[in-house]
Amino acid sequence: MTIAIYPGTFDPITKGHLDIATRAAKIFEKLIIGVYDIPNKRLLFTTEERVELVRQAIVDLPNVEVEAFIGLTVDFAAKVGAKTVVRGLRATADFEREFEMAMLNKRLSPELELICLMAKLEYQFLSSSLLKEAASLGGNVDDLVPQHVAEALRKKIRSKR
Ligand code: ADP
Numbered sequence: 001m002t003i004a005i006y007p008g009t010f011d012p013i014t015k016g017h018l019d020i021a022t023r024a025a026k027i028f029e030k031l032i033i034g035v036y037d038i039p040n041k042r043l044l045f046t047t048e049e050r051v052e053l054v055r056q057a058i059v060d061l062p063n064v065e066v067e068a069f070i071g072l073t074v075d076f077a078a079k080v081g082a083k084t085v086v087r088g089l090r091a092t093a094d095f096e097r098e099f100e101m102a103m104l105n106k107r108l109s110p111e112l113e114l115i116c117l118m119a120k121l122e123y124q125f126l127s128s129s130l131l132k133e134a135a136s137l138g139g140n141v142d143d144l145v146p147q148h149v150a151e152a153l154r155k156k157i158r159s160k161r
Helices: 015-027 047-057 073-080 095-108 128-136 147-160
Strands: 003-008 030-036 064-069 084-089 113-118
Touching (some): 015 030, 015 084, 015 113, 030 047, 047 064, 047 147, 064 073, 084 095, 095 113, 128 147
Parallel strands (some): 003 084
């Protein structure tokens, strides 16, 4: 079976992430979305909440799963038997960082391949961080995230006030 992982912070999952997962799910027999469990990074949602938001977003994608992971992406890939890492690439924001990470991962695990899917035009400028900033300032971000994520964002921001 061809298994790929799609690792990221997903704080929270956006329609840009979901588009990449949907397209990758057509290429691989199984896609596992890996949610970084990073205790020392300041995030809006807890790891459990981020995993749950992803889980609800992928209910219509039967060959896509979600799992939290700690540590190196290459180790997570080995653990779940994935030979490929999928990442999304936005026009200017992502290239250098992805390139650096790809080089490092290649050193750590030469057999592991990276596939970058180009972000859809309408989501090129969508990032979780900008989304959170806009939402926290009262902006309506409903068309950029699945409905349950929009609701979770509103609730979380209200609870932080
Ligand atoms: P990370 O902290 O690993 O960058 P993110 O959750 O921000 O985690 O992103 C996970 C992956 O999804 C990365 O490959 C990122 O480039 C990609 N991504 C982020 N936003 C979008 C978007 N709007 N469209 C397509 N891919 C995206």
